[in-house]
Amino acid sequence: MGDVVSILMSGLFSAAILFLVAAGLQLVFGVMKIFNLAVGSFYALGAFFGATLVNWAVGEGLPQPLFFFGLLIAGILLGVIGPVIERLLRPIYDRDEAFQLLLTFAIVLMLEDITMMIWGSQPRSTGSLYLIYGTVNLLGATVPVYNLLVIAAAGTIAVGIGLLLSRTAFGRVLRAAADKREMVQSLGVNTRRLYVIVFSLGVVLSTIGGALVIPVTATMSEMGVELIVEAFAVVVIGGLGSMRGALVGALVVGYVTTLSINYYPPIEMLVIYLVVIVVLVIKPRGLFGGETA
Amino acid sequence: MLEIKDLDVFIQSSHILQDVSLSVGESELVCLVGRNGAGRTTILRSVLGFIRPDSGSIKYGGQELIGLAPYEIASLGIGYAPEGSAIFSDLTVEENIQISTWTRKTGRSGEERIETALEIFPVLRKYLRRKGDHMSGGERKMLSIARALALDPEFLVLDEPFEGLSPAIIPQVAEGVSAITKMGHSVLMAESNIAHVPEWAAKVFVIERGEIIFEGRPAEVYEHKEVLDVIGGSGNDERICTT
Numbered sequence: 040m041g042d043v044v045s046i047l048m049s050g051l052f053s054a055a056i057l058f059l060v061a062a063g064l065q066l067v068f069g070v071m072k073i074f075n076l077a078v079g080s081f082y083a084l085g086a087f088f089g090a091t092l093v094n095w096a097v098g099e100g101l102p103q104p105l106f107f108f109g110l111l112i113a114g115i116l117l118g119v120i121g122p123v124i125e126r127l128l129r130p131i132y133d134r135d136e137a138f139q140l141l142l143t144f145a146i147v148l149m150l151e152d153i154t155m156m157i158w159g160s161q162p163r164s165t166g167s168l169y170l171i172y173g174t175v176n177l178l179g180a181t182v183p184v185y186n187l188l189v190i191a192a193a194g195t196i197a198v199g200i201g202l203l204l205s206r207t208a209f210g211r212v213l214r215a216a217a218d219k220r221e222m223v224q225s226l227g228v229n230t231r232r233l234y235v236i237v238f239s240l241g242v243v244l245s246t247i248g249g250a251l252v253i254p255v256t257a258t259m260s261e262m263g264v265e266l267i268v269e270a271f272a273v274v275v276i277g278g279l280g281s282m283r284g285a286l287v288g289a290l291v292v293g294y295v296t297t298l299s300i301n302y303y304p305p306i307e308m309l310v311i312y313l314v315v316i317v318v319l320v321i322k323p324r325g326l327f328g329g330e331t332a
Numbered sequence: 333m334l335e336i337k338d339l340d341v342f343i344q345s346s347h348i349l350q351d352v353s354l355s356v357g358e359s360e361l362v363c364l365v366g367r368n369g370a371g372r373t374t375i376l377r378s379v380l381g382f383i384r385p386d387s388g389s390i391k392y393g394g395q396e397l398i399g400l401a402p403y404e405i406a407s408l409g410i411g412y413a414p415e416g417s418a419i420f421s422d423l424t425v426e427e428n429i430q431i432s433t434w435t436r437k438t439g440r441s442g443e444e445r446i447e448t449a450l451e452i453f454p455v456l457r458k459y460l461r462r463k464g465d466h467m468s469g470g471e472r473k474m475l476s477i478a479r480a481l482a483l484d485p486e487f488l489v490l491d492e493p494f495e496g497l498s499p500a501i502i503p504q505v506a507e508g509v510s511a512i513t514k515m516g517h518s519v520l521m522a523e524s525n526i527a528h529v530p531e532w533a534a535k536v537f538v539i540e541r542g543e544i545i546f547e548g549r550p551a552e553v554y555e556h557k558e559v560l561d562v563i564g565g566s567g568n569d570e571r572i573c574t575t
Contacts, residue, residue, distance in 0.1 A: 208434040211427050215420040222418040224402035225380060225411075226483060227435035231401075 041179030046301055048177065052186045052255075054293025055193035059248030060266060061273040061285040062200060063241035069280040070217045070237045073128060074136065076143040076267055078245045080150035081117070083263030085249025087154055089113040090163040090258055103171045107188055110254070114247030121239025128238075147263065155260055162257040169254035189251045196244070197286055204282065213237065217280070269296070272311050276318045278325025287326055333358050333487060333518045334379070339388035341374055341542075348374050349385070349542045354535075356487070361509070361519045363529045363550070365563055366539035372522040373415065375539070376489050379520070380412055381405045392487065407436055411480030415491040415522075417472040419479075421465035425456055428464050428475055432482035440484055448515075449478035452508045470501030477508060481517075488512060490521040494528040506530065526553055526563050538563055 064078045092113040093106045101109060124146060131138045172184035204210035216223045216233055224230055249262075273292050277284025292311055299307035318325060334356040341349040349371050356362040366372045377383045379390055381402040390397040397405055406412070411432075420428050429449055433442030450457055453474040459467065467475060473493055480488055493509060494502050510530065513519055523529055529536055529550050538546035538559050546559045553559055 208430075211423055211431060212434065214422050215431055218420045218422055219418045221382065221402070222414065222420070223431075223435075224382075225406050225414075226432050226479070227403050227406035229401070229403045 041181075044178045044180035045182070046297055048180065048182045048186060048190075049301075050290075050294035050297035051190050052293075053296050054289040055190045056248050056252045057269060057273055057293055058193050058197060058286055058289035059251070060245045060270050061277070061289050062197070062282060063244035063248075064270055064274055065277075065280055065282055065285045066200075066244070067238055067241040068274075069282075070213055071132065071234055073132070073139050074143070074279070075128075075241065076140060077124065077146040077150065078241070078270055079263035079265075079267035080147045080154075081120075081242050081245035081263075082249035082252075082266050083154060083258070083260075084117055084120070084150065085114050085246030085251075086253040086256075086258045086262060087158045087163060087249075088117055088246070089250030090165055090253045091158070092116075093165050093168070094163075097168070103168060106165065106168050106171070106254075107185070110250040111192070111247060114250040115243055117246035118239045118243040121242040122235050124242070125235050125238035132234075147267070151260065151263060154263075158258070160260055162259055163253075164257040165254045183255075185254060192247075192251065196247075197282075200282060268308070269311070272315050275315050275325055278322075278328030281325070281327035284325055284327035333360075333393060334520065335389075335391045336375070336379070337389045337391075339375070339378060339385050339390065341371075341378060341383060341385045343374075343383075347542060349378070352388070352539070352542070352544055354537045354544060354547070356518050356520050357534065359513060359516045359518055360534035361513045361521060361530065361532070362535045362537065363533045364520065364522045364537050364539060365526050365529060365553075366522075366524065367563060368524060370539045371542040372524070372539055373491060374542075376412075376491055376520070376522055379405075379489060380410070406483065409436075409438075409484070409486040410489060411483040411485035411487070412489045413473070413476040413480045413491065413493060415495060417469075417476040419464040419467065419472050419475055421463065423464055424460065425462050425464065425467065425475055426460040429456075429479050429482045432479050432484075436483050438484040442482075445482045445484050449481040452481060452511050453478050453504075455504065468501075470497050470505065473497060473501075473505055474508060477505070477512070481512065486517060488517050488519045490519060492522055492524065495524065502528075524563075526560070529553075 060078050060082050064075060067073055067075045089110045093109040096109050097103055097106060127146065128142065131142050169183060169185035174181045174183050204214060212223065212228060216228065216230060220230060269292055273285060273288035276291050277288030291314060295310050295314060296307055299310050322328065336352060336354050339349050339352040352375060364372050364375060374383060378385050379397065381397065381400050385398055392408060392410065429446050430442065433445050456475060456478055459471065477490065477493060493505055497505060531550050533550050536548060536550050536553055537544050540562050545562065546553065546556060
């Protein structure tokens with residue numbers, strides 16, 4: 040029983056991180072119709088910056104139990120790169136998807152180099168800081184409280200996004216803009232400003248994902264590219280542009296990854312992409328494809 | 333109120349609009365009639381800021397619109413109901429109308445503005461909770477105009493409000509347009525069917541191949557056989573919009 044619960048919680052943790060990144064991808068695609076490969080780089084930036092900020096803050100006297108909030112703040116602070124990257128993407132808004140993929144992949148490569156320039160190639164981590172919160176015993180499984188905090192944070196963010204989109208005027212404007220861009224302009228919406236906000240929100244979701252994952256792993260220069268592959272599987276399974284799809288897709292990929300790693304690691308990607316193929320054959324637009332944001 | 337002067341629009345190498353001039357006065361309904369591809373929608377899209385004309389001017393209340401973004405033009409009080417209705421399919425009917433009250437603040441409250449729109453098209457009250465994509469073609473047209481009205485505009489641009497509607501629905505939409513002009517709004521309406529032009533319209537402009545070829549009262553169009561030949565009308569058309 041303990042092993043099953045351990046796998047369940049581990050899968051949920053992976054899904055929580057994947058959801059944050061995929062939600063950023065879906066938000067940007069849903070509203071702006073840009074498939075932004077650079078989410079992987081934002082995730083990596085979040086991890087590097089999160090590790091650096093938390094290590095610095097703890098060194099400066101930040102009470103260790105507050106490091107979780109330090110990671111969240113690191114992710115939020117990185118939102119400042121959103122308007123800069125969004126400005127770079129403007130010329131390709133109405134261009135073919137191939138241009139979007141090329142330009143966003145170019146941004147991936149540029150950000151990877153920038154990350155290397157700033158942080159070098161040495162892995163960085165927050166050491167055993169995440170154990171400061173201790174562990175809990177869940178039906179025989181020992182689960183770090185930090186993992187539960189991350190799952191709760193991702194769940195809260197998922198609920199927050201759902202409420203934002205369904206209950207607020209801003210969310211309804213976003214859904215309208217995702218549906219008919221010209222029409223919302225004719226109703227007085229400055230879509231240029233809206234895009235800056237949406238893109239920055241997408242960046243923050245990805246950077247928070249990267250920052251929150253770092254206590255249980257270590258930074259690697261290629262971590263962004265690896266995540267793009269998984270995030271791509273999440274959105275294909277869930278359906279491009281759908282938030283519900285991001286949630287379900289993240290759960291599927293999170294659990295497939297965890298099960299593969301536990302039982303036979305070499306087939307991790309093979310199984311993920313088998314699931315992708317099966318979903319594409321049965322539902323070519325993904326499980327929730329066609330939904331707005 | 334709106335004055336278009338010597339407008340020229342090229343799209344790639346095609347001269348789409350040639351020296352187009354027209355005007356819409358306070359509380360006037362002005363109709364722009366022409367066949368598909370004649371240039372009607374290009375004129376409307378130029379007014380709305382989606383196309384930047386190569387020369388000429390478009391003045392609204394004395395202010396030049398050319399160079400302004402569509403959202404800036406909307407915020408000046410120009411509402412738009414496009415040909416395909418462009419209803420936000422994922423939002424309810426109520427949300428479709430409400431959205432205009434969030435995007436443009438005026439002296440009137442959102443509730444007042446929504447109430448005005450629903451008074452013009454009372455049939456929409458029955459469907460307030462229904463999703464936009466569950467509405468019929470006629471209901472979408474009414475919703476599209478109601479949404480434009482909820483922006484609290486002084487000027488409305490209607491692109492083919494009667495296109496594709498069943499004869500049973502056309503009178504409801506026509507009554508709505510009539511009520512809107514009676515409220516004091518100015519309206520520029522594009523139509524491909526001369527029979528849809530209300531008799532009480534202040535002026536009709538007929539456009540063909542990007543040029544205005546006729547300007548006059550609606551009844552006068554029927555006195556010009558060469559104009560009727562161009563727009564495919566006849567003196568025997570059943571004029572269904574005569575409120």
